[in-house]
Amino acid sequence: MKLSARFLPSLALLVSLVIFNIYIYQLQPNANPNLTNVYFLNVGQGDATYIRTADQYNIVIDTGPSPKVSNLLNQLIPVWDRDIDLLILTHPHADHIGGASQIIDQFPIRNILLTEVDYESQLYSSLLENITRHDIKTTYALAGSNFNIGESVVKVLSPTPDILSDSDLNNTSIANLYSYHDFDIMFTGDISTKVEEVIIKNYQIPETEILKVGHHGSNTSSSEAFISYLQPKYAVISVGQNNRYNHPTESVVARFINAVIELLRTDINSNIHFSTDGSSFKLIN
Numbered sequence: 297m298k299l300s301a302r303f304l305p306s307l308a309l310l311v312s313l314v315i316f317n318i319y320i321y322q323l324q325p326n327a328n329p330n331l332t333n334v335y336f337l338n339v340g341q342g343d344a345t346y347i348r349t350a351d352q353y354n355i356v357i358d359t360g361p362s363p364k365v366s367n368l369l370n371q372l373i374p375v376w377d378r379d380i381d382l383l384i385l386t387h388p389h390a391d392h393i394g395g396a397s398q399i400i401d402q403f404p405i406r407n408i409l410l411t412e413v414d415y416e417s418q419l420y421s422s423l424l425e426n427i428t429r430h431d432i433k434t435t436y437a438l439a440g441s442n443f444n445i446g447e448s449v450v451k452v453l454s455p456t457p458d459i460l461s462d463s464d465l466n467n468t469s470i471a472n473l474y475s476y477h478d479f480d481i482m483f484t485g486d487i488s489t490k491v492e493e494v495i496i497k498n499y500q501i502p503e504t505e506i507l508k509v510g511h512h513g514s515n516t517s518s519s520e521a522f523i524s525y526l527q528p529k530y531a532v533i534s535v536g537q538n539n540r541y542n543h544p545t546e547s548v549v550a551r552f553i554n555a556v557i558e559l560l561r562t563d564i565n566s567n568i569h570f571s572t573d574g575s576s577f578k579l580i581n
Contacts, residue, residue: 338562351448385410385470388465401430513533
């Protein structure tokens with residue numbers, strides 16, 4: 297049987313997609329699509345997290361210091377569902393937004409969450425222009441806001457209006473609690489102990505399964521009070537090998553060890569993958 301020439305391009309595309317998906321599943325053989333999968337990505341000295349929910353939503357929190365994150369997301373986001381339903385950029389420092397423009401160019405973005413701060417940098421200005429060019433729905437984060445993404449909830453705990461005027465841009469980071477049923481992750485951006493105290497005062501948060509450690513393990517963050525308040529089972533530090541800031545600091549590492557909390561680091565463990573059914577969860581790698 298001869299195929300009409302007009303069908304050949306479509307056939308070639310179909311074969312390419314099949315081969316590509318086989319490649320993708322080889323890269324992530326333990327990613328059960330019926331579970332919510334959370335990936336803390338190894339992007340060097342910066343932050344980037346990807347969440348693929350059990351009900352087929354894509355959430356990205358920060359984008360690392362460079363376009364490298366796009367390559368990682370291309371390996372993880374299903375080819376048949378490329379929309380990123382929520383992109384959260386915790387604050388405008390380059391190690392958190394460095395790959396954002398490339399992601400915006402490569403993936404359809406449904407919603408983006410930013411902090412409403414004045415910050416001058418060529419990278420950030422170009423990013424804002426790119427967001428406008430792509431006509432992406434943009435929301436500015438304020439404490440108390442909730443974002444429902446299917447069965448997941450993102451609850452913004454900071455910044456408050458007062459914190460937005462803080463002279464330290466790190467403190468204006470979007471601190472949020474991601475919840476999928478009874479599974480919770482605290483994302484802290486680069487907030488300091490000053491903002492941690494505000495969160496402790498303003499919110500009653502259940503024990504969290506995972507804490508995304510603030511400011512790459514700097515001694516400005518992760519007070520003993522905050523760790524005790526959250527009581528996480530795991531703490532994840534996103535940090536680059538042999539970085540010039542000497543992150544994470546020994547004192548912060550010691551706090552987690554003394555609290556008997558399992559500590560994972562992207563400079564040692566590379567990409568860190570958890571999966572959950574909303575009740576129990578496990579570390580995949």
